[in-house]
Amino acid sequence: MASSIDPTCDPTLKSFIPVDSDTHFPIQNLPYGIFSPTRREDPRFGVRIGDQVLDLAVLQDCGLLDSASLPDGIFSYPVLNPFMELPKEQRRAVRLLVSGLLREEEPTLRDNLNLRQRALLPADSVTMHMPVAVRDYTDFYSSKEHATNVGIMFRGKENALMPNWLQLPVGYHGRASSIGISGEDVIRPHGQTIAPDAEFSTFGPSRLMDFELEMGFFVGSGSEQGKPIPINQAADKIFGMVLVNDWSARDIQKWEYQPLGPFNSKNFATHISPWVVTMDALEPFRLEAPAQDPEPLAYLRENDRHTFDINLEVEITAEGDDEGLKVCASNFKHLYWTMAQQLAHHSVTGCNMSSGDMLASGTISGPDKGSFGSMLEITWRGTEPVILPGGKERKFLADGDTVAMSGWCQGDGYRVGFGEVANKILPALDLL
Ligand code: CA
Numbered sequence: 001m002a003s004s005i006d007p008t009c010d011p012t013l014k015s016f017i018p019v020d021s022d023t024h025f026p027i028q029n030l031p032y033g034i035f036s037p038t039r040r041e042d043p044r045f046g047v048r049i050g051d052q053v054l055d056l057a058v059l060q061d062c063g064l065l066d067s068a069s070l071p072d073g074i075f076s077y078p079v080l081n082p083f084m085e086l087p088k089e090q091r092r093a094v095r096l097l098v099s100g101l102l103r104e105e106e107p108t109l110r111d112n113l114n115l116r117q118r119a120l121l122p123a124d125s126v127t128m129h130m131p132v133a134v135r136d137y138t139d140f141y142s143s144k145e146h147a148t149n150v151g152i153m154f155r156g157k158e159n160a161l162m163p164n165w166l167q168l169p170v171g172y173h174g175r176a177s178s179i180g181i182s183g184e185d186v187i188r189p190h191g192q193t194i195a196p197d198a199e200f201s202t203f204g205p206s207r208l209m210d211f212e213l214e215m216g217f218f219v220g221s222g223s224e225q226g227k228p229i230p231i232n233q234a235a236d237k238i239f240g241m242v243l244v245n246d247w248s249a250r251d252i253q254k255w256e257y258q259p260l261g262p263f264n265s266k267n268f269a270t271h272i273s274p275w276v277v278t279m280d281a282l283e284p285f286r287l288e289a290p291a292q293d294p295e296p297l298a299y300l301r302e303n304d305r306h307t308f309d310i311n312l313e314v315e316i317t318a319e320g321d322d323e324g325l326k327v328c329a330s331n332f333k334h335l336y337w338t339m340a341q342q343l344a345h346h347s348v349t350g351c352n353m354s355s356g357d358m359l360a361s362g363t364i365s366g367p368d369k370g371s372f373g374s375m376l377e378i379t380w381r382g383t384e385p386v387i388l389p390g391g392k393e394r395k396f397l398a399d400g401d402t403v404a405m406s407g408w409c410q411g412d413g414y415r416v417g418f419g420e421v422a423n424k425i426l427p428a429l430d431l432l
Contacts, residue, residue: 028284035129187427403425
């Protein structure tokens with residue numbers, strides 16, 4: 001466990017803004033996001049508290065954040081990046097100030113009706129935007145359960161894990177341009193696929209659309225090219241985390257993936273939850289990460305090997321249905337390779353990391369069937385379909401389906417959560 005818990009994480013803290021015990025956004029969380037109050041106003045920095053959004057640009061204009069000695073206008077940028085690059089102590093000072101202003105016993109904001117009206121807005125009245133300008137996106141493959149399941153399906157039980165898998169965090173360079181947020185639609189992609197035993201491929205809409213339940217983290221301050229990030233300094237480079245749906249077209253993937261890995265099967269869209277939960281807020285939920293056998297090489301060996309206890313769920317709702325089906329309940333803690341190991345491995349060649357880089361975990365599957373993080377595994381490649389509450393059968397995803405992922409840490413009587421990433425699949429375009 002951590003030696004000292006940040007005072008902003010004290011479970012007994014209460015805000016003057018009322019919250020339910022199952023809200024994802026109590027005063028202990030304070031995630032950052034980018035929002036517009038109305039269509040006419042520019043995107044700016046917000047903190048989510050209960051069902052409200054706190055406008056940090058307004059607080060800074062009023063001088064309420066002056067003691068953190070911040071650059072002028074830092075909360076008026078349309079992305080979090082300039083703030084993410086600030087020294088950790090300065091970011092912590094902001095968190096402490098915001099936490100202080102929201103406390104139930106603190107009158108500054110609570111009793112100033114004019115200021116409250118300007119600085120606090122109902123979350124359902126604002127438009128959320130991509131929180132971060134993502135410079136580069138890398139997707140890992142860090143769940144042993146997921147890699148084993150996929151390996152069994154594609155190569156058989158004996159060769160389920162490739163020889164390298166237990167010795168390095170496998171990953172590939174993804175596509176930053178097509179990352180979007182919850183609420184956006186995803187269009188079913190076209191691509192090349194090949195029928196079993198066929199000699200030549202055909203072109204058309206993907207028939208095997210899938211989700212991948214993942215989490216991602218953003219690099220706060222980057223690193224110089226040629227200078228690897230040492231494993232025991234890697235955790236300090238991480239700004240915060242979001243939920244990630246790494247959409248996957250399985251039929252396109254199956255034909256294209258050898259020998260260089262995924263390409264078109266992944267590059268059309270990736271969606272994230274809009275509120276970035278900071279590592280400070282997650283601190284009370286840290287756990288020891290799973291033991292590794294064999295022991296990794298020295299550059300991947302951690303003094304303080306830890307992960308976080310984050311419950312994760314996925315629900316699929318068909319178009320026109322009132323009710324969805326929970327197809328997965330997993331947990332971030334199952335991952336074999338930690339975020340620090342991913343970052344150390346990524347940069348060990350001297351690859352420079354930039355502020356705003358997003359590194360995603362790979363599909364987070366748990367040990368049992370109810371915890372598998374993709375349709376590929378849940379229906380075992382379509383051989384065991386699921387039935388939605390409205391009676392429709394699913395082997396993979398259909399047009400009109402909404403996939404909603406949520407995640408939260410469970411405290412004693414409160415939660416620190418990520419909200420959700422929920423997106424709908426639209427039919428393929430008519431390209432033929
Ligand atoms: Ca993935």
